[in-house]
Amino acid sequence: MKKLMLGNEAVAQGAWEAGVAFGSGYPGTPSTEILEYLADRDDVVVQWAPNEKVGLEVSIGAMLAGERALVTMKHVGLNVAADPFFSAAYTGVNGGLVVVSADDPGMHSSQDEQDNRYFAKAAKVIMVEPSDPNEACWMAREAFALSEQFDSPVLMRMTTRVSHQTGVVNAGDKQGVTGKGFKKNIAKYVLLPSHARDRRHEVEKRLQAARAFGNESGLWNPIFNGTSGIGVITSGVAFGYVKETLPDASILKLGMTWPLPMERIKAFAGTVEELYVVEELEPFIEEALLAAGIEAKGSALRPYTGELNLPLVEKMLLGAPKHVPAVDLSDLALPVRPPTLCPGCGHRAMFDLFREMRLRVMGDIGCYTLGALKPLAAMDACLCMGASVGMAEGLQRFGGAKEKGKTVGVIGDSTFFHSGIPGLLDMLANGSDATLIILDNSVTAMTGGQPNPGTGRDIRGNEAPKLDTAAVCRGLGVKRVRVVDPYKLEEVRKVIEEELAAPEVSVIIAKAPCVLQFRIPGGRPAKVKVEACDRCGACIRVGCMAIHERGGFPEVDPELCNGCGVCEQVCEEKAIEIPKG
Amino acid sequence: MEITNIMLSGVGGQGILTSGRIIALAAMDAGLDVKMSEVHGMSQRGGNVDTHVRIGEEVPSSLIPLGGAHFLVSFEKLEALRYMNYLRPDGTAFVARHEIPPLTQNLKKDSGYVSGIDAKIEKKAPKLVWVDAFELAKELGDPRMVNVILLGALSNRLNGLGAKNWEAGIRQRFKKKAQEACLEAFRRGSAYGKAT
Numbered sequence: 001m002k003k004l005m006l007g008n009e010a011v012a013q014g015a016w017e018a019g020v021a022f023g024s025g026y027p028g029t030p031s032t033e034i035l036e037y038l039a040d041r042d043d044v045v046v047q048w049a050p051n052e053k054v055g056l057e058v059s060i061g062a063m064l065a066g067e068r069a070l071v072t073m074k075h076v077g078l079n080v081a082a083d084p085f086f087s088a089a090y091t092g093v094n095g096g097l098v099v100v101s102a103d104d105p106g107m108h109s110s111q112d113e114q115d116n117r118y119f120a121k122a123a124k125v126i127m128v129e130p131s132d133p134n135e136a137c138w139m140a141r142e143a144f145a146l147s148e149q150f151d152s153p154v155l156m157r158m159t160t161r162v163s164h165q166t167g168v169v170n171a172g173d174k175q176g177v178t179g180k181g182f183k184k185n186i187a188k189y190v191l192l193p194s195h196a197r198d199r200r201h202e203v204e205k206r207l208q209a210a211r212a213f214g215n216e217s218g219l220w221n222p223i224f225n226g227t228s229g230i231g232v233i234t235s236g237v238a239f240g241y242v243k244e245t246l247p248d249a250s251i252l253k254l255g256m257t258w259p260l261p262m263e264r265i266k267a268f269a270g271t272v273e274e275l276y277v278v279e280e281l282e283p284f285i286e287e288a289l290l291a292a293g294i295e296a297k298g299s300a301l302r303p304y305t306g307e308l309n310l311p312l313v314e315k316m317l318l319g320a321p322k323h324v325p326a327v328d329l330s331d332l333a334l335p336v337r338p339p340t341l342c343p344g345c346g347h348r349a350m351f352d353l354f355r356e357m358r359l360r361v362m363g364d365i366g367c368y369t370l371g372a373l374k375p376l377a378a379m380d381a382c383l384c385m386g387a388s389v390g391m392a393e394g395l396q397r398f399g400g401a402k403e404k405g406k407t408v409g410v411i412g413d414s415t416f417f418h419s420g421i422p423g424l425l426d427m428l429a430n431g432s433d434a435t436l437i438i439l440d441n442s443v444t445a446m447t448g449g450q451p452n453p454g455t456g457r458d459i460r461g462n463e464a465p466k467l468d469t470a471a472v473c474r475g476l477g478v479k480r481v482r483v484v485d486p487y488k489l490e491e492v493r494k495v496i497e498e499e500l501a502a503p504e505v506s507v508i509i510a511k512a513p514c515v516l517q518f519r520i521p522g523g524r525p526a527k528v529k530v531e532a533c534d535r536c537g538a539c540i541r542v543g544c545m546a547i548h549e550r551g552g553f554p555e556v557d558p559e560l561c562n563g564c565g566v567c568e569q570v571c572e573e574k575a576i577e578i579p580k581g
Numbered sequence: 582m583e584i585t586n587i588m589l590s591g592v593g594g595q596g597i598l599t600s601g602r603i604i605a606l607a608a609m610d611a612g613l614d615v616k617m618s619e620v621h622g623m624s625q626r627g628g629n630v631d632t633h634v635r636i637g638e639e640v641p642s643s644l645i646p647l648g649g650a651h652f653l654v655s656f657e658k659l660e661a662l663r664y665m666n667y668l669r670p671d672g673t674a675f676v677a678r679h680e681i682p683p684l685t686q687n688l689k690k691d692s693g694y695v696s697g698i699d700a701k702i703e704k705k706a707p708k709l710v711w712v713d714a715f716e717l718a719k720e721l722g723d724p725r726m727v728n729v730i731l732l733g734a735l736s737n738r739l740n741g742l743g744a745k746n747w748e749a750g751i752r753q754r755f756k757k758k759a760q761e762a763c764l765e766a767f768r769r770g771s772a773y774g775k776a777t
Contacts, residue, residue: 004602004609108620132616132643165643166605166617240616240642310646323646326670327705334663334695337592337683339628375684540685545627548685 005169007162010133011072011100012037013169014140018096019177020044021067024055026418027447028074029109030163031102035072036450039459043174046459048450051385051418052077056084056099063097064189066180068144075103075116076384080419082119085153089123090199091189092151092206094180096144102158105280106307109446111365111384113305115281120155120258124203126210127155127258128220131239133167139255141175142219146256150210151202157257159280161237161307207259214261221261223268226250231272232317233265233285233296238278241313245322260288269294276317280308341370343546344520344562346486346512347439352542352566353493354378354410360403362395364388364420366412367446368439375543385415389423389436396434405500409436413469414444414452421476427505428477435499435506439486440469441514449517473507480506487512487520489569515562523563524579526556532575539567539576584637585741586645590664591656592681593630596728599754600654601632603732607742607750608636616643627684629660636741652739653706654731656714657681658698665705674706675734675774677714677727710734710777717769726766733770 005013011034015023023038023046025031039046049055052073059069073081078101085099101119104110120127128143130136136158143154187195214221228248235254242251252268254260269275269289277286277298286298301316302308311321341348351371354361355378363369363382372379381391392409399407411420416438427434444450451457456466473481480502484492492510499506525546530553539547539554546560547567554567554576568576587604591597601617608615618633633645647666653674655661661676668674682694695701703709712734718726729751736747751763 002609004605004615160620161618161643164619166602166615166619167640167643168609168614237642243641309644310642310649321646323649325647325666326672326707327648327666327668329662329666329705332662332695332701334659335683337627337629337659339593340684342627543684545684548682 001171003169003171004166005133005137005171006033007130007133007136007158007165007167008033009037010137010169011140011156011158012041013171014137015070015098015144016041016044017137017172017174018141018144019068019175020070020144021095021179022046022059022062022069023072024049024059024069025072025100026050026052026055026077027444027450028077028102029447030104030160031072031074031077031100031158032447032450033163034100035459038070048452048459050453052081053084056081056088059097060084060088063093063095065182066095068096068177070098070100072100073102074110075101075114076110076112077101078116078119080385085119086123087191088153089125090191090196090203092202093147093153094183096147097153098140098143098147098156099153100156100158102160102163103281104160106160108160111382113281115284116155116157117257117284118282120157124207125155125258126150126152126256127157128255129157129236129257130162130255131236131253132162133165134169135255136162137169137171150206150213152206152210155258157236159237165237211259211261214256214259215263217256217261220256221252221254221264224251224253229273230276230317231268231274232276232278233268233289234278235285236280238280238308238313241308241310242278242317244310245314245317254285257285260285262288262292265289266292266294269296278308278313278316338373339370340373340543340545341367342515343544343560344515344523344564346441346510346515346564347371348376348542348544349486349489349564349566350410350437350439350492350510351376351378352570353489353496354408357493357496358406359496360395360399360407362388362391362407362409364409364411364415366415368410368412375541379410386411386419386423389420390426392436393423393427393430393432393434396432407434408496408500409434411436411438412445413438413440413442413454416469417453417467421472424473424476424478424505424507432505433503435496435502435508437496438469438507438509440509440511443514443517445514445516449514469509473509478505478507480504481509482506483509483511485512486510487564487566489566515564520562520564522581524581525558525561525563526565526567526576526578528554528556529575529577532573534573534575536572538570538572542566542570584635584640585739586650587634587636587652587654587735587739588645588650588664588667589632589634589654590660591630592660593627595656596725597630597632597656600728600732601634603729603750603754604634604636605750606753607746610749611742611746613741614638614640616640618643629663631664652735654735656727656731658702659683659695662695662698662702662705665702668707670707673708673710673738674702675710675712675731676702676706677712677731679715710774712770712773714770717773718766721762721766721769723762726763729763729766730770730773733767733772734774736767736771737774
């Protein structure tokens with residue numbers, strides 16, 4: 001049946017058709033919706049994991065039980081899950097195991113642009129790459145069969161423009177699969193060095209078998225014969241641009257991109273006069289051609305960073321883009337509209353304080369990374385999930401008198417559960433006197449409000465056990481745990497000052513639910529008394545979408561204002577007021 | 582049949598994705614192929630957002646090239662101007678008369694909104710249809726209707742999709758109790774588009 005589906009929804013559909021019993025993962029743009037759509041099906045167990053490594057490990061457990069399991073993450077999530085991923089390549093599978101990595105070329109919502117195809121090569125697992133939602137559906141379904149056929153985890157590599165592309169999908173019915181049950185086999189599943197050395201050969205044999213399969217498979221690696229003499233080897237989202245640019249070219253479209261079907265590639269190259277490789281990000285396929293002595297043009301004709309698009313591929317294949325802008329906007333200096341924290345967000349209050357107190361902030365990944373942008377501009381470093389904790393400890397220890405008593409790690413609740421906890425253990429075990437601030441809004445907010453271990457509900461919205469962040473910190477051995485209300489600026493300032501001065505590890509938990517999920521109690525839109533305003537700009541500097549300049553004075557948009565009261569508190573002239581109910 | 586490219590632009594939370602989805606569903610109802618591209622995540626936090634919709638007999642890729650859009654449907658004036666270079670030389674912009682100021686950095690400078698923006702839009706758009714979508718939505722008693730009103734205005738110029746297809750798209754996208762109000766808003770948008 002034909003259905004309009006988002007690429008991520010199509011992955012869930014395909015996995016469901018394959019009879020997947022379990023789905024896990026950690027939210028991360030552009031992968032998040034896969035599990036959410038899978039959770040719409042009642043006959044699958046679907047749960048968010050605290051991080052990608054755990055998500056993969058639970059999926060491996062389900063796979064060992066003989067069930068088909070799906071685990072989803074964004075590209076950097078696979079860095080976190082890399083340890084079990086590489087080892088699962090050695091154990092192989094019982095039930096099928098598909099790992100989805102959604103890469104983000106162009107870094108729309110990411111801190112780096114890594115090309116995760118290299119993970120498949122490095123870990124020696126089979127990889128498939130869909131180019132649109134319809135392929136995402138059938139490839140997800142067939143990936144489970146590949147996994148079981150070749151006794152290998154399968155990496156399904158998505159990219160932003162496939163995950164967040166909507167298109168027409170041929171959706172089918174669920175194909176019944178029954179669990180095989182756990183089979184004890186320590187030589188396969190216990191990776192002692194002696195066992196692993198044997199498994200190492202199995203891995204190589206599997207790759208050879210899969211390569212032979214790919215060489216023959218017209219389903220996974222179809223050839224479209226053209227008339228122009230030009231041949232293009234392509235994969236993923238680039239396929240569409242190639243097809244549109246050169247409708248008469250011969251195309252070898254690689255759907256299975258590891259192991260690469262080198263014989264098929266060689267044969268294809270022999271049938272064309274001029275050969276191109278069009279792929280997004282790294283020259284992954286092109287390097288293999290180069291190593292095999294097959295001449296082809298490719299990455300030198302395009303930028304080494306960012307997404308491909310139609311004009312870029314036109315430039316590669318035609319020498320110049322067919323599509324050029326008709327309207328010139330270069331004479332206009334349009335103001336940018338960067339993403340900002342939501343009106344009423346509790347994080348804003350904290351970052352306003354960090355800036356006023358001139359703190360050195362080691363930040364982390366989440367909505368609150370936006371605290372680094374003007375006008376808040378109160379973050380000094382941000383690296384990857386959980387890194388704020390270790391970075392704060394290190395900077396505090398080695399920053400000298402200048403940074404001492406000024407340095408804080410700032411992390412969200414979900415990120416703390418994800419990978420902040422080991423950093424806190426490091427602080428405790430090594431006698432640090434650093435301060436960690438947990439911005440606890442009770443959800444994984446940036447990706448759309450997914451539940452985490454502190455939320456108290458599961459992916460389907462049902463009630464679930466709720467971890468208390470403060471109790472977790474105390475349980476780890478932190479003696480100084482302070483819980484504050486971020487909307488009470490002066491109280492929070494006092495607590496931060498006290499904890500920065502404390503000679504041991506402190507954790508400050510700023511607890512305020514995400515305003516997209518919960519309303520602020522008594523939150524009424526702020527009112528400006530223009531006659532009292534001295535135009536100091538303190539209210540504007542909190543960087544809230546709901547307050548802007550109009551005729552030289554602040555103006556509040558009542559549609560946007562949630563009544564959090566931060567602008568009221570920073571106004572020394574008392575020119576802003578939240579009406580009392 | 583050539584591929585028709587429709588670019589939608591605005592500010593996060595304005596219902597741009599929903600509009601794209603309705604066009605896509607209507608196109609599917611008309612038996613056409615469709616591909617649509619959107620960006621989630623960071624850009625939803627008050628940033629500018631866009632959705633690319635491409636319909637035709639066969640649509641291989643999902644991104645509209647600069648200079649390739651037949652139509653630009655904008656929910657906000659500044660975001661109309663920002664995306665104007667997506668239009669073809671003969672392209673048409675449908676622009677809602679609506680301003681959302683971007684984040685102000687201080688009180689001393691001007692508001693940050695583009696001065697004389699209406700004139701700039703009129704100068705840059707190859708063909709232009711202003712839509713009082715927010716006024717119309719207010720008359721209808723629901724500000725969320727802006728998206729279907731804009732689609733109604735677009736529908737007059739978009740060949741290949743009939744009233745029946747649009748109705749099917751709207752019915753599939755909205756819950757039963759909202760359908761009639763949405764269809765009425767769509768018809769008002771269409772009538773408005775014909776009158777201008």
